[in-house]
Amino acid sequence: MNAVLIGVALTLVAAAGAVVALTGRPGRQAVTLSAYGLLLALLFLVLQAPDVALSQIAVGTVVVPLMVLLAVRRIRRGRR
């Protein structure tokens, strides 16, 4: 049971990581990065690391994508 959960979570993370890295437009990347962060947090929960999962949810799904989004919007506005 654990092996199946970990296997599924790892596969999802591997796929989502590729999607984030290969998403061409940085604006859309903020969204995929947030989803990727959530999947990582799920993987950490399955790996019995609740401390790390909590930190990953707060940082990886909210704070970092928000900073990326704000930076992208600032840069896009400057270039216009």
Add this chain to the structure above:
Amino acid sequence: MTRTVRLVVFGLGGAALAVLFALALLRMPPFGTADHPYRDLAVAAAAAHQTGNAVSSVNFDVRGLDTLGEEIILLGSVVGAATLLRPARDESERREPRGGRVLDSTALLCWVLLAVTTLIGIDVVVHGHLTPGGGFQGGVVLATGLHLLYLAGSYPALRRLRPLSWYQWGEGVGAAGFAAIGVAGTVAGGAYLANVLPLGTLGHIASAGTVPLLSLAVGVAVTCGTVVLLAQFLTQELRITRRE
């Protein structure tokens, strides 16, 4: 270097790295092994200092000096980003940011959520030595919760609740508090960051000696640091006039 050349170079380097990594994996202990010597030592150390959450014990007791280093990285990065994102001379800050109207129910929901996240954040910080969490996780939750006010469409309210200079001070006070607790350890226990306070009983709120105090110092520093950091990016996005 053209893009094609760069991709070819990456292909070669990546393939070589993959081969070396695969060779290294062959000598790794299997995934999920029962043999974890560091785990055994860390759990014994956590139990000796009455710390329920062994991860917090590692972070704030056994590896306290590393966490101080991490605090300084946080401080340096916040200062660096704030310096880089200062409004330049040819830019001017707008007084009133553009702001669309937000439904009253949305605004209300955000205020309620702010209260909830603040409580959760404080809970996560102060119980970091007992349950999953600690200064870092709780700090980020608190800082994120504050920015719900931005979602509530109330940037002025966010700015009122966020006198930035307080948070800049808070960041410094948190980091300095961590360092000061370390010095107190030197004075009372003979080693920097020595756990010198009464250890109490595992599972009680007053336990683990200096661990909850250090966690609190990190919580203050991280809350304030994250708020200052996000404020720089928000200011860039909302309050710097465009150069048209």
Add this chain to the structure above:
Amino acid sequence: MHGYAYVVAGWLVLVGALGIVRSRHLVHAIVSLSVVQSGTYVFLLAVGYQWNVPAPIFTSRSAVTRAVVDPVVQAMTLTDIVVSAMVTALLLALAVQIEKTHGTVDPDRLRALRG
């Protein structure tokens, strides 16, 4: 299942690096770098995992004798996540600043400007 977690960690590092190599936008490169670093989280936690044992959190003294997942690598991963977030923040601030001074964030065009 033996080495799958390690393979995923290595995959994340490589695919993130590929993202940096193919990048046409500095922010894209920065986000890809954070994917590279997330490979190290997976690797660290995989090293410390043990089948069918709980998280390293004890509610009472008697529970301490029980086998748990390695807390050392979890603490390292926590530090890793913080450092990654701070590096990302600093790099994003640099990207904003580069756009202001050079008017572009395409790595290739930035190189042409300097040349």
